[in-house]
Amino acid sequence: MDRRVDKTKKLLRETLVTLMEEKELRKITISEMTARANINRGTFYLHYIDIYDMVEKLGDEIIDIIKDIIDSNNPMKMNYLYLPVLVKIVEYFYQDQRFIQAMISENGDPFFLSRIQDIMIEYTLRLYKNSFKNYDENYARVIMTFIVAGGVGVFTEWFKNGCSTPINEVIAPCEAIISKGMNNL
């Protein structure tokens, strides 16, 4: 791809993240963003329709990466894959932390996490289909929605707090509740 496009898009992304760290998405204007990035306002429209389109497209890139991570760790070939895949995703989030944190934050894109959640639900459903004694599609879906939403909720809190506590201190309780339940904690 044209290096000029790359350069512009990266600059815009960088500037957007900076702005998201300062204020809510809806208060960020194209004028402000392009002015700060020293990019002509018209140039923005060569790539995106509006700020939300931009955020969505940036989100798409992350989603694609997550899908790649899932696919490259083929669930059919391994047991108990849930955790390793999660670790790889979190590792990736780490190295793009500013962006991810901005997207997850109050100023970020609310759909970002819910999209990831949806992917993870489908993934775990495929993965654990055989773990259920008497498999029932609806029942399994509720269970997986619960577990994934719970995990995403915990992860979000942890990530919002700047990943300050050791990750095991949040993974361990989740594993405990998932496998044993409250009665056997």
Place this chain on the structure above:
Amino acid sequence: MDRRVDKTKKLLRETLVTLMEEKELRKITISEMTARANINRGTFYLHYIDIYDMVEKLGDEIIDIIKDIIDSNNPMKMNYLYLPVLVKIVEYFYQDQRFIQAMISENGDPFFLSRIQDIMIEYTLRLYKNSFKNYDENYARVIMTFIVAGGVGVFTEWFKNGCSTPINEVIAPCEAIISKGMNNL
């Protein structure tokens, strides 16, 4: 309070819900909304700063009601209160279904659910403090975040789908996973 204010606010709320059923929040303008409600645009500013302020204030009202439900079912006086309180909240949601559904929907307010989630986490933490053998604040918080986020996730899906399946078909799996865990399903 002045009946005129009541009338205006209800009309605005009603119109907002209708618009949210049609399009994304960010594409709803004050002009459009007041025009449709047959209310002078200037009148809007007598009550709200902007659309988001309005949505937030409408959300506040629901939050207050939820807090009332929680408080009026004093956790200290009952055992196993989690479910009854949930049922009452859901019952309330039922009778204001259009609004709640709009708020929860893709076009709605992303903070609405997360605010409720936060309240529920604090609530369940207080409630179950004594259920933990060796109580640890951080550990308990992760557990409760997981359970509440999971529950909210399941509920959201169910509600988004128009509450079509019997509510027990989503509550039962949640109860099972919470109490017994995956290993004992």
Place this chain on the structure above:
DNA sequence: ACTGATATTAAACATTGTGTTGACTAAGTC
């Protein structure tokens, strides 16, 4: 290097929604 293609710039434009104001009218409260 040369060339054709295209990304970016700069400036201008009409348009739309915002937020506020002031004088007037209607509907409330007590």
Place this chain on the structure above:
DNA sequence: GACTTAGTCAACACAATGTTTAATATCAGT
């Protein structure tokens, strides 16, 4: 019935949008 306040109407300056045009800069491929 008096007075208080909510709502209306019209006008205003302002900010951001989305689009366009011609000129310039940078690119990819040979």
